[in-house]
Amino acid sequence: MRNDPAVKLIDSKGLRVDGRRLDELRPIKMEVGILDKANGSAYIEHGKNKILAAVYGPREAHPKHIALADRAVVRCRYHMAPFSVDERKSPAPSRRELELSKVIRESLEPAIMSEYFPRATIDIFIEVLQADAGTRCAGITAASLALADAGIPMRELVAACAAGKIEGKVILDLSDIEDKKGEADLPVALLPKSNVISLIQMDGSLSDEEFRQALDLSTDACRKIYEMQREALKLKYHIVRDGTEDKEEMAEVKA
Amino acid sequence: MRNDPAVKLIDSKGLRVDGRRLDELRPIKMEVGILDKANGSAYIEHGKNKILAAVYGPREAHPKHIALADRAVVRCRYHMAPFSVDERKSPAPSRRELELSKVIRESLEPAIMSEYFPRATIDIFIEVLQADAGTRCAGITAASLALADAGIPMRELVAACAAGKIEGKVILDLSDIEDKKGEADLPVALLPKSNVISLIQMDGSLSDEEFRQALDLSTDACRKIYEMQREALKLKYHIVRDGTEDKEEMAEVKA
């Protein structure tokens, strides 16, 4: 986070570098069930982010000693392809990827009914094919769809989006340049129906008041993304096996 | 593989840098049973290659979860001593060594009656003490002897030798400089009695016709090496315990 006066991130009309308003999301595209071998999968394009998520499980815990007697172990790997960023990234997991794997897991676990599957594992894999700021949020949104696609019972879907600050203004959904040149980034994951936060991180500089604004902006955006997730799930089930679109509904009713 | 015009690999008499004809093997020396602790062992000098092979097993699989219910697990490690090559090699296994361990294992397994030893492991260790092109082939030849020396029942011995191409001519058994300056290398492992190929790899450039010539050259050579292997085994058993030289025969009969 650095405030670089040479770069103008908001123009005279109050529009951002990519033409968005301050509270506007980037274009988002979601697709469910696109992999053959995974039990569930989803693909998301959020701005220029391109991310695949897949779920395997519930399956037998391996090695056995990691199993828990009263619930499934949820495992999560967030990983970036070497070609996903400007400078080639080593495929070995970085400290950043290890941290994100943890907070993403913790953002999804509250929504998963892991108590239904003692001694099993539910494995979530997120592969960032192209990164453009906000990969953890887009990854959570996609992983949530992949979990639903795998038929894992969930209390509800999880949707995620960041807010932040550039040139003194609170804005929604930072792009790469806004993340690098801006003043704050606040990724948030929401369980929209319960209106509870399962991931929140921040870096940069925000006053108490700015923080409250940014939090409201991001939770509102999560609710919009949640609607898109529902559409994506419906679309998949319309196409793939007509008549079964109420599967996700069921999962929610159970919750 | 690079064709370097400055170096003359074949002279006006059609002889190679080390004086060999195009279809001539390098000098080969084999010795069986030279280590005390291993269940079986062999040493080979093939040209300037100096290679030790040892076998442990059949022994109890450790850790247990690697065991197979219907056959022995065969494990193989091809490894080069740090001082075996021109520039010191790190002792940590390289990607090349990992690949060669796999293809060498796959070249030997067809000959091993692993079905006799469910839940056991048969471990094959190949240490290259000095390398001079063709280490994988010489390693297979030696490992096959070490397996026989360990008394592992085998369908037949495995013999290996490379052919290749230098200055447009198909040749047998490349030396180090021929490998580096030549145009193709084709290592082959043969089960000579059944006349079947258990290892084949190639790099360089060969036409369909050249490939056929090279393949014939290498399989012929494998048959010669096989005769040397039989001699080496006989020698060992004559010396060590006179009268037991038909042990290998027996293994073959079983097959």
Place this chain on the structure above:
Amino acid sequence: MRNDPAVKLIDSKGLRVDGRRLDELRPIKMEVGILDKANGSAYIEHGKNKILAAVYGPREAHPKHIALADRAVVRCRYHMAPFSVDERKSPAPSRRELELSKVIRESLEPAIMSEYFPRATIDIFIEVLQADAGTRCAGITAASLALADAGIPMRELVAACAAGKIEGKVILDLSDIEDKKGEADLPVALLPKSNVISLIQMDGSLSDEEFRQALDLSTDACRKIYEMQREALKLKYHIVRDGTEDKEEMAEVKA
């Protein structure tokens, strides 16, 4: 070890750089039971060395396959904090730390009644917070106290101290500059009541006669350090739970 003529390690009065006589120990401070979570702990300042030792166990062996049927497995880790030395040390264990972990374990095991705890582990952790020559000896002295503090039955305490040689003279308890500029270092660990040596290493150059002098010097010093250990244990038990100071006595009587 290098003899650097530019540095004067012994002055005209026969005193060393820090004012000590040739056979004089550095100031030593010990404190027992200073950590809350460990089963036993001790802190030592020996010269400028600052070292923490902690003991966990006897506890169930994990993973199980490391357990021994007839005794406890003793495990030991000697580790230096990155900021403990002049140039920052990587936190990954160095080959030196791996070797010292082994010889320190072997110096303590003869004193531990590990046969009382089959299938268990006793874990000893030594963290060097600041290093100033002689860390292995000070670490052994502290670890021995931590074992006693954990209530592990011991045949007796282990005390350790180095002797060495500077400018041709045999001396006791080398400081950092004496270790670097001197001619020999001889760390020794003693079980003082039995007068037996459980650790001895040496590097440098000593004649047979010099070695004998140095060994006597270091074993004498171990006996002094042993008295300090007893004081430290008494102090702890006076303060913490008055009336139980004979606990260590008991352990010794058992031995």
Place this chain on the structure above:
Amino acid sequence: MSATQQFSPVAKLEQKTVVDLILKGKRVDERGPLDYRPLTIMLGTVEKANGSAYVYLGKTKVLAGIKVETGTPFPDTPDEGILTVNSEFVPLASPTFEAGPPNENSIELARVVDRGIRESKAIDLKKLCIDPGKKVFMVFVDVYVLDHDGNLIDAAAMAALGALVSAKMRAFEVHNGELKYKDEKIPLPMLNYPVPTTSVKIDGTIVLDPCLEEEQVMSCRLTVTTDKDDKVCAMQKGGLGVFTPDEVKQIVSTSISKSRDLREKILSKVK
């Protein structure tokens, strides 16, 4: 891969005791919900380090040490020194810590401490440039957890801050990219003083500065790092539970005021 953690089993009865107290507005160690445990800071205990601080937060003990060395700058910030925060959960500190490379909890802690220092611009990294693109000073902050009785992030960040503000490096001059040391010692170029406070939610109630017993029954935690100007500069949620947006806002406001006291306490230690 990150995996649901196996907690060491805590007796149900013991868990119930902790929760029952919380529900009555009390705590196992007799504090109020928003009270911090006693905090003690000792500076300069490791003389070989450029700076060091030993923090006691209740029974939690953390030692941080600073080393200043020279190295090559990152290509994208050629004129800035390098800050590296590393954390070791040494097995001295807890029966649950194992020897080996840092696990995800240790990495998370180091990255949260790092974020607070970096995002508040606590160190003036431009002043640590020697020869742009070629040579800069590297500031290593090594956090050593020695006794784990809960709330390691706050203890670690305060130890790191204490070590940084009391650190000394050799004064230097640069002539044509050539580094020359002078005799005296100078402090690090500090511009800001980030302090985190961590709150946890236990059965719907928010309490500050959890001890280990409380962490074992918590639903989730939220760490908020604020700077000398009351700005939030880093946040991190952990754990398998969830917060309402109002809870988060409340925690942020509380953290801002609580951090002021802690910051003052740390800075008062430096002469």
Place this chain on the structure above:
Amino acid sequence: MSATQQFSPVAKLEQKTVVDLILKGKRVDERGPLDYRPLTIMLGTVEKANGSAYVYLGKTKVLAGIKVETGTPFPDTPDEGILTVNSEFVPLASPTFEAGPPNENSIELARVVDRGIRESKAIDLKKLCIDPGKKVFMVFVDVYVLDHDGNLIDAAAMAALGALVSAKMRAFEVHNGELKYKDEKIPLPMLNYPVPTTSVKIDGTIVLDPCLEEEQVMSCRLTVTTDKDDKVCAMQKGGLGVFTPDEVKQIVSTSISKSRDLREKILSKVK
């Protein structure tokens, strides 16, 4: 150490079905013995990469990405750029793939793909030298297996080739060893187009392009990579079975002709 692999158990009945079909000259997905599955290639999907190609081979999916960076040449080829092929079997792609460093199958795949490119002299590495002995361009080919339904080597090598032929790097000039970038983009200096085809032997019958079910019952496989001039440039046998010399010769001849079609298909995608 390389060890006999534990295959996930496949029902005997299912295995029998696959084999029985093969023996009748048929296949589970209704192809003939020497038919390839439908091949789709999408180029340039990852804009941040210098080149990328997404290959669908039946239900197998592989993504390859190219990155061009600068680095130091190897001592024995001071005037040549560096080619590095890496492969990741990401656990998305199969229940049998595990997170972690590449295993022997992943390494073998990368090395076979590498061998095809290197031995056919597909890239003119001399044109990627900047300052001999000091600075050259490095071409990283990263192969990402996303869905594993068999014949990963062919899919990976074709994705790598597609990514290479469609890759763009910034045009550059070198003055006295100094690198200067220009505004336009240029393709990589490609000289050859290696394409592998893999055959497997199932109960004595040779079929091309195995799907996963076929790989699970195969005796062994043979990959033959050929170049634009119908020369064989790389071969790799895998699996625990054996080939007769005649089978090998037959496979090589088939591969040469089959690769021509595949090569044409890939190159037709590049404008």
Place this chain on the structure above:
Amino acid sequence: MSATQQFSPVAKLEQKTVVDLILKGKRVDERGPLDYRPLTIMLGTVEKANGSAYVYLGKTKVLAGIKVETGTPFPDTPDEGILTVNSEFVPLASPTFEAGPPNENSIELARVVDRGIRESKAIDLKKLCIDPGKKVFMVFVDVYVLDHDGNLIDAAAMAALGALVSAKMRAFEVHNGELKYKDEKIPLPMLNYPVPTTSVKIDGTIVLDPCLEEEQVMSCRLTVTTDKDDKVCAMQKGGLGVFTPDEVKQIVSTSISKSRDLREKILSKVK
């Protein structure tokens, strides 16, 4: 972490036999207590190495190889070459050796061999400086244990010494920090010849050069390395037992005289 080792079970009866013999002043292989096993040294077997030595000590076999390369000196010894000793317990040598990075026994062996060479100043490292602070020769000593029948440290150190004294490097000149090789070969600049002897204590009796069966019943071992001037230059105790100070003194005296014979034997091999 270092842990008590699990020994492969040795039948009690077999153990008793070894011990009973020792108590009678005899040994399993009919030697006397202070006799060394037959020692054979073959020099130069690995022609590609700068030096090599194959040591047979009874049935124990160790191969050491020397490589001389150029590299950067350590900052604290800018004008000295670098000595690196590495040891591999390759799994050929014993059913108890496993493939993988060196374990603590292998590291201990390498460090004891290293200490003997380094502390006796066996190699004149100053003569291996090319350009102070920038470029020096690095001498790699790689010890390869091929058959483990006990007393690996002595066999390894003697193989290392044999390889060093027989090693040849290319003659060189240095002009203004520039390295120029000449045609002839020269030996390494050797100044001293350290030789270790290892004694073990079995049921109170001290014997030299233990074979594997003796190591399996020993209480502890003591290695004493002495140099050409009868000075002790390195020592290492191992094992879970203890020595009295008198035992240690006695072993040191014995080692000094025993090493003389071994040193002579090794040096006599070099022309």
